[in-house]
Amino acid sequence: RADTRRLGMMAAAVAILILLVSYRSLRLLLIGGLPLLSAVTAGIVAVDLVFGAIHGLVLAFGVTVIGVAIDYPIHLFSHLNAGEPVRRSLANIWPTIRLGAITTAMGYLAMSGTDFPGLMQFATFAIAGLLAAAACTRWGLSGLLPELYTPRYGTPIADYYARFAPPKRIWGRLMIAAALAALGFLVSRDDVPWEDDIAALSPIPESLMARDRHLHAQLGVPDTNHVVLIRAIDAQAALQASETLAVGLRRLVADGAIGSIDLAARYLPSARTQRARRDSLPEPARLRRDLEHALAGTPFKKDAFAPFEKAVAAARTLPPLLPGDLQGTTLGLRLRTSLLPVDDGWVALITLAGVKNPQALKAFLSEHQHPDLHYLDLKRDTRSLMADFREHAAIRVLWGVLAIALVLGIGLRSARRTLLVLLPGLVAVIIDVAFLRMLGERLSLFHLVSLLLVVGISIDYGLFFSRGDPDPGMRGRTFHGLVVCVLSTVSVFGILATSRLPVLNAIGSSVAVGVALSFLAAMLLARPGPSPVPADCR
Known part of the structure; x- marks a missing residue:
């Protein structure tokens, strides 16, 4: 939060300074x-x-x-x-x-x-x-x-642009060649370009996450990515099913396939188990005889364990504890994370720590297959969900680009003009992605949405650079506005790119580099036409 606030204030201050200097x-x-x-x-x-x-x-x-x-x-x-x-x-x-x-x-x-x-x-x-x-x-x-x-304000930048006649054809071809080289670089890479690890998208800085991993290792806290989920009609049925399954899981612990298990029944056994344990308590007379036999020849007084006898006698008449009886207690808080009510029943969770032999675990669970029993590898399953989410988002981004091209074509009424306006964004995105990959970045959902923003901004640049204004002064003012736009955008997102938070870093780096490339590509590749929009569409 402090990092976000600091960067936000810096970005706002820089944007204000640019506007004040530009327009006075x-x-x-x-x-x-x-x-x-x-x-x-x-x-x-x-x-x-x-x-x-x-x-x-x-x-x-x-x-x-x-x-x-x-x-x-x-x-x-x-x-x-x-x-x-x-x-x-x-x-x-x-x-x-x-x-x-x-x-x-x-x-x-x-x-x-x-x-x-x-x-x-x-x-x-x-x-x-x-x-x-x-x-x-x-x-x-x-x-x-x-x-x-x-x-x-004056427009010295605009005046310079009015006299500036760069060899656009040569530099434009070099820009396209750079994009083709970047595309070849991306195609030639055989590593996975996508980041599907949700931990990598966490707003927590990497330094704090590394410290957390170090503390977990020092304290011996086990990995808990593996969970068995059991659904049942009520809490007692869920507890009983987890107790039954735990018998076999403890054998896997003894064999070394699993480090340890944890389940709700460890803190609150089912009512059936509680009654069985209660019924196994000895009657008062038998307990008294056993104690007298055990105390014979010892310095203990005969009534030394009288409180214990009374406690056992009282326990023989106690009803089983139910989940509701533990509300507001420390055990109740622990129970809430492993025994959960759902819409159509209850769910009991068995946490498996230190899984060393996944094959043995899967073989055991396959022998106990049941519609209400589910095994979750949280890290694997989360990666799968993130991959599905990212693929869905990527498809939507592609549809978005197609929608942009369609609307642009309708507005410009020229396939050639439409292509020339879209080309700078395409070139910028390709080089931007290649640059990020060269830095070792993997693309996440935030990169995808940021690249869509780059495409939108590049279209604005392409449209304004394509304006066929006959007045050199008007062309200079257009260039002045575009320079102020790109300076403010690149500065703000460049500041965000310095953040230690992965999300802000991804957004900032993608947009800052992409917008700078979009401006350069639009300036070199755009071809002024008679009007960016037909007169009757104004």
């Missing part, structure tokens, strides 16, 4: 925050209306992702021109902003059809937030500025 206006800084505020508000409201509540991780991740909504007012501020009404400046760039927002929203819309609530909430949050930010920029910001607003 506290007024524009405050106004520019309104689309972002509206995006967060709309996202929270939309998720709450659809799902009834919003998950904390969705909120944190969503705010991070839709933070790029600050690009919309940046484009407006950079295109403000002395002597030109604000509404006209906004009208000139609105078709490009609108198409970029819609295409990005369509990419996230493909993820909303998943069966995973977290992804559905995130997609809903992102769609509502992006559209709200675009709407706030279009219909809200122009009313907060004077009709003829004269910028207080």
Whole structure:
């Protein structure tokens, strides 16, 4: 939490500094925050209306992702021109902003059809937030500025770009060659590129996890990844079934196949077992005779064990303890983790620690197959679930990219223009993934969603670089806005990439590198056309 707060404050400070230096206006800084505020508000409201509540991780991740909504007012501020009404400046760039927002929203819309609530909430949050930010920029910001607003800032970057004529054909080919080389590198690798270990996605820093493993080893705490689950109609049936199975499992412990077992019946035997043990207690007369025989010739007084005799006599009449009798006690807390009520009955868990011979364990369990008995290898099964989750998310991301391409094609009405706008994002993602793999990173769900964000941002860059503005000053202002956008985005996500938390590191590194590459690729590969959006679509 402290790391997140520190990085968040640093990222906000850097973004504010970039905006102040770029526009030299506290007024524009405050106004520019309104689309972002509206995006967060709309996202929270939309998720709450659809799902009834919003998950904390969705909120944190969503705010991070839709933070790029600050690009919309940046484009407006950079295109403000002395002597030109604000509404006209906004009208000139609105078709490009609108198409970029819609295409990005369509990419996230493909993820909303998943069966995973977290992804559905995130997609809903992102769609509502992006559209709200675009709407706030279009219909809200122009009313907060004077009709003829004269910028207080110069555009030396824009002036430089107006005179800058890089050999795009040569550098563009080199960019594509780099992407092809990166693709060859990815294809040639024979290791698994995906991270399906949920522990690697934990927000706990690796240093603390290493310390935890060290303490477990020093204290002799066994590994508890293996669990046998028994379902039954009631608690007593579950306890009895676990006691029966435990007899054979203890033989495996004696043979060295398992280190130890732990089960609820260890702390609370079934009522049947308790009654059997109670009935095995000797009658008072017999117990007295046995004690007298045992005490003969010893210095103990005859009545030394009188309290013990009374306790045994009282125990012979006690009813069995039930799970409810242990509520509010230390044993009750322990019992709650191994004897659980479910909708249609009860579940008893048997924890197997130190499994040294999995084959012997599987052979034993196969001999005791029953519809209500299940063996879980938590680490293996969690990896399998994560793999399914990741594959499902990857498919949704691909559908999102296809949706983006479809909407972009409809908006541009040109297959060639659509390809040229999409190409920078494709090039950036390929090189970005290759760079991460060269660093030894494995791709997780957070990388996938981050790469979808990179695609959305790259489309904005491609659309603006493709604007066929005849006025060199307009082209310079467009370049100025894009430079401010890429500086703010790369700086913010670059700061997140320094985090010790795997999630923030994955998001930050993926987006920072990908956005920088997207800007470079869009600048080199985009080909200005007559208009990024047909006039009748404005």
